[in-house]
Amino acid sequence: MLETETAYATAPALPPELQSPRAKLVYLYLTTNGHATVSEMGDSLGMKKMSLYSILKTLRKRDMVARDGDAYTLT
Numbered sequence: 001m002l003e004t005e006t007a008y009a010t011a012p013a014l015p016p017e018l019q020s021p022r023a024k025l026v027y028l029y030l031t032t033n034g035h036a037t038v039s040e041m042g043d044s045l046g047m048k049k050m051s052l053y054s055i056l057k058t059l060r061k062r063d064m065v066a067r068d069g070d071a072y073t074l075t
Contacts, residue, residue, distance in 0.1 A: 015064065022047065023055050027074070030065065035073040 012031045018024050029041055036044075038052050045052075056072055059065035066075045 017062065018064075020055070022051065023059065026052065026055050027059065027064065030072060030074050035068070035071045037070045037072070041072075 012028065014024055014027060018027060025045060025047075026041065029045060030036060033040075038049050038056070041047065041052055042049050056065055056067075060067065063075055065072050
């Protein structure tokens with residue numbers, strides 16, 4: 001009988017203060033991609049830019065995200 005090994009990736013820990021599912025999604029996206037523009041996030045996540053700007057503004061106020069030109073990164 002053949003045994004197969006399955007590798008499971010562990011999800012990065014989310015900050016406990018993130019309550020919104022969309023904020024968690026944006027945070028995880030930036031965790032896996034390192035940095036991204038609002039357009040890139042919108043295309044990849046299927047979210048409207050207005051929603052993303054609102055979420056990113058909140059994350060910036062909490063010092064979780066930084067803006068570098070057009071791109072956003074985790075702090």
